[in-house]
Amino acid sequence: MPDAVAPSLVLVGRFGAAHGVRGEIRLKSFTGDPAAIRDYAPLTDATSQRKFKILSLRVIKDDMCVVRIDRITERSAAEALTNLDLYVPRDQLPPPDEDEFYQADLLGLRAHTETGAHLGDVIQVLDFGAGDILEIRPAIGGETLLVPFTKANVPHVDLAQRTLTVIVPVEIDGDDKTLIE
Secondary structure, three states: OOOOOOOOOEEEEEEEEOOOOOOOEEEEEEEOOHHHHHHHHOEEEEOOEEOOOOEEEEEOOOOOEEEEOOOOHHHHHHHHHOOEEEEEEOOOOOOOOOOOOHHHHOOOOEEOOOOOOOEEEOOOOOOOOOOOEEEEOOOOOOOOEEEEEOOOOOOOOEEOEEEEEOOOOOOHHOOOOOOOO
């Protein structure tokens, strides 16, 4: 499980493997335009203790870039950053478009059914390549519930009220109502 991240931080990238011998490193960008990650400064780790400045960036494929980071000049220093998540303060990001959300804004939302029954709280947003999935910790305990984050399954999100409406997928609805308080 990753370190606790301040709610004011948003994940925008992750360092990958070192690239070459002069300290360059691969960077997976989670920004809409992968090269836009260089426009955010400073990039920080989850604790905001370590700060990173991109000196150069080239996109090598899709969302994968190779970057040179300030003060990282050797391969061993780049290797030490492998798999480190990079964040920016939430207030540096533009507001999302209508029906778009920053994943960080969804964490902690209370999930309810259409009838208002409390299902639980969003604890994670997963993406295995086929679209986002909300992981919801049930209010009454037990295994977490995974719900595709689509308009069909989550028709309403109210960030101001910190709630969302979930239409429980048929696969888990059936006769088992133990998920609903």
